[in-house]
Amino acid sequence: MNKILIGAIGAAALALSAPASAADLAARPYTKAPPPMIAAIYDWSGFYIGINGGGGSSHKCWDFVSPTLGTLVADGCHNAVGGTVGGQVGYRWQSANWVFGLEGQGNWADFSGDNIGTFIGARRDRSKIDAFGLITGQIGYAWNNVLFYVKGGGAVVADKYSVFIAPGFAGADTLLASTDETRWGGTVGAGFEFGFAPNWSVGVEYDHIFLGHRTLTFNTPTGATFQSYRIGQDVDIGLVRVNYRWGGPVIAKY
Incomplete structure (x- = not known):
């Protein structure tokens, strides 16, 4: 009887000292999968203001x-x-990849010849352009932060004209007559712009x-009528532009 009792007590002690089964272990904590990669989309919408500089040539006959x-x-x-x-x-x-715009531009100029x-x-015969302005509409196509556009609209140019005695003649470079005008016309153009920060872009145009x-009447320095010339002209301009834009932030897309 004692042997049986001692055996039962030993079996119970062995059972208590055995390691816990897998079912008794705590469950592993759940780890959330990392979010997918986010692609940034540049939005060209919004008001903008900027500066420009470059050069130009006006062909006049x-x-x-x-x-x-x-x-x-x-x-x-x-x-x-x-x-x-x-x-x-x-x-x-x-709208999607298409970009539409309206713009006003004013420039000081020193085109002379x-x-x-x-x-x-x-x-x-001498001419000079002191300033010009453009009022245009734009339509473009964007590849994220790269924009190509064409533009068209109205233009205005401030012209000055002078007639001097030619070199090699008595009184060379003496002013004989002059006139000036503000001439309106049309304009077309194209540009390429790169957004290098959420609100900043640089481009060429x-x-x-x-x-x-236009037929213009020239006057002498004393105000007397000199004679008339018909003057035709067009202008070609190349510019580097930098713009700062409000609104239209970069959009995150999953």
Whole structure:
């Protein structure tokens, strides 16, 4: 009897000292899978303001209006070239990859040039553009933070014209007559822009301005009527632009 009791007690002690089974262990904590990669999409929508600078050339051809011959007589052409700096302000909105916009731009300019008159060789015809402005609409296509666009609209240019005695003649470089005008025309252009930060972009742009022909009356320094010229011109401009934009933040897409 004692042997049986001692055996039962030993078996119970052995059972109590055995390790816990797998079912008795605590469950492993659940670990959430990491979120998928986020792709950033650049949004071009919003108001923007910026500065620009570059250069341009205005091709001008002068025709002498002859009162005796009753016709136009070619007096030569020249390119008025120089630098420009200015600013722009506008608004863009984006739909899928398409970007639409409106913009106003104003620039100071110093495009100047001259030629010796081919009809009256003793004269030097000179022209200068002091300023120009553009009011345009835009349509573009965006690849995330890269935008290509075309533009078109109206343009205005501030012109000055002068006639001097040509070099090699008595009184060379003496001003004979001058005039100025504000000429309106049309413009087309294209640009490429890169968004290098959520609200900043840099780009390059080309614009062509169509200004047609205008007949202008020149006056002497004393105010007397000198003579008339018909002057035709167009302008080509290349610019580097930097813009700061409000609104239209970068959008995160899963």
